Amino acid sequence: MADVKGTAQPQGKRPGALPEVRALTVADIRQSLAEGAADFARCPAVGLMIGAVFMVIGMAITLSLLVLHEPWLIYPFAIGFPLVGPFAAVGLYEVSRRLEAGQAPTLGEVLRVIWAQRRREVSWMAFVMLFVFWIWMYQIRLLIALILGRMSFATLDRFVDVVTTTSEGWIFLGIGHVVGAALALVLFPSP
Incomplete structure (x- = not known):
């Protein structure tokens, strides 16, 4: 069952209930990677588009350093990585959600869901990631x-x-590395 915003509500859960947090195992990671690869094989367009965005940012960083000899340009381009990440995750999750529901996701539909997130908590997550990245x-x-x-x-x-x-x-x-790890723990605390 989907709510008004288009995100799935778990069966048997009341809205606003906190999700159950489980310990993550290596088997969970393997299963997630296998399911992600299967979703990509069924709908590669979105994954390739999101990958292209990251590739363009990486190429811009490399070009600004090696070709343009403008190392100061690395900062604004590098800031793009943590800003794009949460929105990329939303797009990939939307593809998986639609495939699981038996729908064929299109690039336009997924982009609309990503665009809708700018008014939700994902924008704040991107801002928090940007702030921690800036501190780092x-x-x-x-x-x-x-x-x-x-x-x-x-x-x-x-x-x-x-x-x-x-x-x-x-x-x-x-x-x-120690300071970076401490900042990562602040940003992504373990349960």
Whole structure:
């Protein structure tokens, strides 16, 4: 049974009831990947369109760094990844929902569902992800200044060399990963 917004309501559940949270296992991940691959095989257009959006953002990041020599452009393009993610998930979930209901999803229908999410909680989730991503980007800049501040790395090759071959670089990577993991735990807490 679907509600007014077009999202499915579980059978036997009253509206507003909290969902049951289960522990995630490796078998669950395998099953999800298999079901996602099966859904993609039945309706590849939406998956390819969403993949194309991510590919264009990735190409823009690469071009801004390697071809245009404008590394500052990486920030706005990189911000697109966490903003696009929740909407991409809505589209993929909608394809699976329609296939499970025995309907043949079209790209237009799925795009309408994605567009409708801009007025719902998904927009707030994208904003929260953007905010945490922004904090992460600034903590990286702070760590570069505190740990690698006296080192010179004007090129990407030199930066990779400094980060991977010096003790300061290893400290930078270690602390950066710990801080990034803490931010990820804030954003995606475990039950």
